[in-house]
Amino acid sequence: MKIGIIGATGYGGLELIRLLTNHPRVDEIHVFSSSEENIQISHKYAHLTNILEQPLQAIETGALSNLDVVFTGTPAGVASTILPQLLGTGPKLIDLSGDFRIQDPTIYEHWYGKPAAPKEAVKQAIYGLPEWNRREIANSELIANPGCYPTATLLSLLPLIKENLIDASQLYTDAKSGVSGAGNKPSQLTHYSELNENFSIYKINQHQHIPEIEQTIRTIAGSEPLLTFNTHLVPMTRGIMATSYAPLTDGTTEKHLKEALHEAYDSEPFVRVFEDKPVFNTKQVYGSNYCDIQIAVDPRTNRATIIGVIDNLMKGAAGQAVQNMNLMCGLDEKAGLTVVPLMI
Numbered sequence: 001m002k003i004g005i006i007g008a009t010g011y012g013g014l015e016l017i018r019l020l021t022n023h024p025r026v027d028e029i030h031v032f033s034s035s036e037e038n039i040q041i042s043h044k045y046a047h048l049t050n051i052l053e054q055p056l057q058a059i060e061t062g063a064l065s066n067l068d069v070v071f072t073g074t075p076a077g078v079a080s081t082i083l084p085q086l087l088g089t090g091p092k093l094i095d096l097s098g099d100f101r102i103q104d105p106t107i108y109e110h111w112y113g114k115p116a117a118p119k120e121a122v123k124q125a126i127y128g129l130p131e132w133n134r135r136e137i138a139n140s141e142l143i144a145n146p147g148c149y150p151t152a153t154l155l156s157l158l159p160l161i162k163e164n165l166i167d168a169s170q171l172y173t174d175a176k177s178g179v180s181g182a183g184n185k186p187s188q189l190t191h192y193s194e195l196n197e198n199f200s201i202y203k204i205n206q207h208q209h210i211p212e213i214e215q216t217i218r219t220i221a222g223s224e225p226l227l228t229f230n231t232h233l234v235p236m237t238r239g240i241m242a243t244s245y246a247p248l249t250d251g252t253t254e255k256h257l258k259e260a261l262h263e264a265y266d267s268e269p270f271v272r273v274f275e276d277k278p279v280f281n282t283k284q285v286y287g288s289n290y291c292d293i294q295i296a297v298d299p300r301t302n303r304a305t306i307i308g309v310i311d312n313l314m315k316g317a318a319g320q321a322v323q324n325m326n327l328m329c330g331l332d333e334k335a336g337l338t339v340v341p342l343m344i
């Protein structure tokens, strides 16, 4: 297969290259850039020397429509101007940004502060969370790859809400991310001297992933949610931990919650359910496509604590995007993704 990556010089793009150079069904990888042309990507990123020797090309519809799959790993508001023109021209399209995730354009514009993608394209886009949307993904032409925080939060909450075991109208999620979640553009928050020995909360009650999580709970679990959601930056490179709290519904026990998680995920290749581990951390998924989940009930408050961990660049971005590509192309869903977490 011939693959194109727009935004190949970004963190999501580089992670796609890492996975796709090792994918059994990928023959060619073409890399596109809005800022540089005709220099080898390996000149910019030495780790790709002798692995991917390809020039960065200008983003041009003709070159893109000859490919089998096109990924966009671009900032919000970019893919919505490129991918609609490619719909129906041949390639399968997978966007890592939020541009096609939110169905209501006024909600997208409110939370992202950018013009929404054309309505017809958003309507065609399938939310790429394979554990819950596998059949629709396999038949789609355009995938809205989920956000990193929503992936960890939704995978851990959806089975419990769908079975009405926790009260979706009283959800609280406290999420923490490594700094690669912010991409390769430096900012004050990610400047070394302000990141190191520091721990920040940011976008307090304003994070753009709130409507994505609420929309998906509504469409997949069929409940009307109300979520308080906050995000924190941890001085580490990769990893997300999303810790959610919710009251149990009447008659629910910890055993019911554990059974619902096992039922949902025991046959899934990339979700692992853990029980009663005293220590649970982001390193157990580092560099891999796993989402690990654990729950505990506090009998004093009758609330559940539900924890999901992922690598933001893998299950939170490029890994999940390759999983979606495999499904869209009728390949083994695990192809190119069976990497062991880099614990040490």
Ligand SMILES: NC(=O)C1=CN([C@@H]2O[C@H](COP(=O)(O)OP(=O)(O)OC[C@H]3O[C@@H](n4cnc5c(N)ncnc54)[C@H](OP(=O)(O)O)[C@@H]3O)[C@@H](O)[C@H]2O)C=CC1
Residues within 6 Å of the ligand: 006, 007, 008, 009, 010, 011, 012, 013, 032, 033, 034, 035, 036, 072, 073, 074, 075, 076, 078, 096, 097, 098, 146, 147, 148, 180, 181, 182, 183, 184, 185, 312, 313, 316, 317
């Ligand atoms: N980092 C993460 O963990 C996750 C990121 N995402 C989302 O994925 C997308 C990519 O993220 P990430 O890789 O971290 O971001 P980066 O900032 O690292 O990279 C984005 C790339 O997009 C390209 N770009 C910038 N402006 C334009 C433009 N106007 N037109 C075309 N290309 C442009 C740039 O490459 P060039 O200058 O070469 O064109 C840049 O390298 C974002 O929307 C992000 O929110 C989603 C989940 C997780």
Ligand SMILES: CC(=O)N[C@@H](CCC(=O)OP(=O)(O)O)C(=O)O
Residues within 6 Å of the ligand: 076, 096, 097, 098, 146, 147, 148, 149, 177, 178, 179, 180, 181, 182, 183, 208, 209, 231, 233
């Ligand atoms: C640490 C950090 O800054 N993370 C980013 C995640 C960006 C992202 O994934 O944004 P979209 O999914 O909306 O494209 C943030 O919180 O905005």
